[in-house]
Amino acid sequence: MFFASDNWAGAHSAINERLMNETTRFAAAYGNSDLDRTIEARFNDIFEKEVAVFFVATGTAANSLALANFAKPGGVIFAHADAHVIEDECGAPDFFSGMRIAPVEGTAGKIDPARLKARISRFPQDAVHHGRANSISITQATEVGTIYSLDEIRAISAIAKENGLPLHMDGARFANALVKLGTTPAEMTWKSGVDALSFGGTKNGCWCAEAVIFFDPEKAKEMPFLRKRAAQLFSKSRFISAQFDAYLKDDLWLDLARHANSMADLLREGLASSNSVRLAWQTESNEVFAVLPIERMHAAHAKGAKFYDWSEPANMAQPVQEGEMLVRLVTSFATERKDVEDFLEIVQAG
Numbered sequence: 001m002f003f004a005s006d007n008w009a010g011a012h013s014a015i016n017e018r019l020m021n022e023t024t025r026f027a028a029a030y031g032n033s034d035l036d037r038t039i040e041a042r043f044n045d046i047f048e049k050e051v052a053v054f055f056v057a058t059g060t061a062a063n064s065l066a067l068a069n070f071a072k073p074g075g076v077i078f079a080h081a082d083a084h085v086i087e088d089e090c091g092a093p094d095f096f097s098g099m100r101i102a103p104v105e106g107t108a109g110k111i112d113p114a115r116l117k118a119r120i121s122r123f124p125q126d127a128v129h130h131g132r133a134n135s136i137s138i139t140q141a142t143e144v145g146t147i148y149s150l151d152e153i154r155a156i157s158a159i160a161k162e163n164g165l166p167l168h169m170d171g172a173r174f175a176n177a178l179v180k181l182g183t184t185p186a187e188m189t190w191k192s193g194v195d196a197l198s199f200g201g202t203k204n205g206c207w208c209a210e211a212v213i214f215f216d217p218e219k220a221k222e223m224p225f226l227r228k229r230a231a232q233l234f235s236k237s238r239f240i241s242a243q244f245d246a247y248l249k250d251d252l253w254l255d256l257a258r259h260a261n262s263m264a265d266l267l268r269e270g271l272a273s274s275n276s277v278r279l280a281w282q283t284e285s286n287e288v289f290a291v292l293p294i295e296r297m298h299a300a301h302a303k304g305a306k307f308y309d310w311s312e313p314a315n316m317a318q319p320v321q322e323g324e325m326l327v328r329l330v331t332s333f334a335t336e337r338k339d340v341e342d343f344l345e346i347v348q349a350g
């Protein structure tokens with residue numbers, strides 16, 4: 001019953017096997033092997049255009065370097081107040097970009113377009129004292145388990161274009177959002193106005209594989225230097241490529257995300273139909289937020305379930321009462337139906 005994070009899951013067997021096959025041969029280092037080139041080219045097919053691809057080890061590195069690529073002195077990045085780039089990256093995007101991030105509010109973990117416009121207007125390009133608007137970052141799927149629709153992405157990108165700002169997408173859970181929307185990688189990104197993407201593989205079955213993708217390679221000319229300077233150019237880069245090779249083959253990545261989402265659906269259904277437990281808000285990806293009686297939470301922990309309690313957001317429709325706890329439950333490619341059923345049985349009893 002591991003619901004603490006999709007990062008707790010192991011790596012998928014097909015990815016492990018592919019890695020093992022890669023270990024016995026020699027190949028050019030620092031991203032210059034044939035395999036690196038082949039996998040980079042595969043991203044062109046996936047996104048239906050020529051893209052610039054940079055492999056890195058963590059989502060934090062991907063976000064930080066994507067944003068650093070657009071940096072200007074005094075630049076201001078706009079992101080949702082709960083965004084990972086603000087809350088969970090120890091200031092790495094600020095450190096690598098030399099800029100700062102202005103939080104923008106919005107319900108359901110999504111930037112509110114009207115508030116974004118208002119916030120940007122406070123940082124005109126000649127605002128030498130305040131700083132100048134530089135870029136926008138959205139998270140897909142969001143940190144609270146929701147998903148921007150294509151129209152919502154387009155509403156944000158329209159504001160980005162009006163203001164001449166690049167739009168970055170933190171896609172740590174890109175695959176989960178993609179299969180839920182039932183759209184294409186191209187539609188969810190550059191065709192909707194996204195300029196740069198942090199493409200996550202680690203949470204969805206890879207051992208350690210993330211990529212920064214730029215949809216206009218001309219705008220990524222500094223990235224090789226930014227990545228090297230950030231110590232993210234791996235001599236044995238081909239082991240990241242090998243993971244992506246298996247991950248992307250025969251749509252494994254989409255199948256894994258579908259499985260994670262379906263396990264979350266099962267959790268949601270079970271929690272919603274229970275008397276003692278309720279969903280904190282509706283989610284659409286592989287994250288579920290629920291309010292449990294504290295004694296049920298302890299009972300689940302005592303039986304070995306792993307999950308985190310969560311701070312209560314300001315705008316919860318039905319606030320957490322005394323004796324209750326808000327918790328986050330994350331499913332993954334490795335979650336089994338029995339884990340979900342066992343967990344539901346524990347929290348529903350009582």
Ligand SMILES: Cc1ncc(COP(=O)(O)O)c(C=O)c1O
Binds near residue numbers: 139172
């Ligand atoms: C929304 C989001 N972005 C990025 C990341 C990547 O973080 P890490 O640097 O831990 O790989 C995570 C991981 O928890 C995340 O949830």
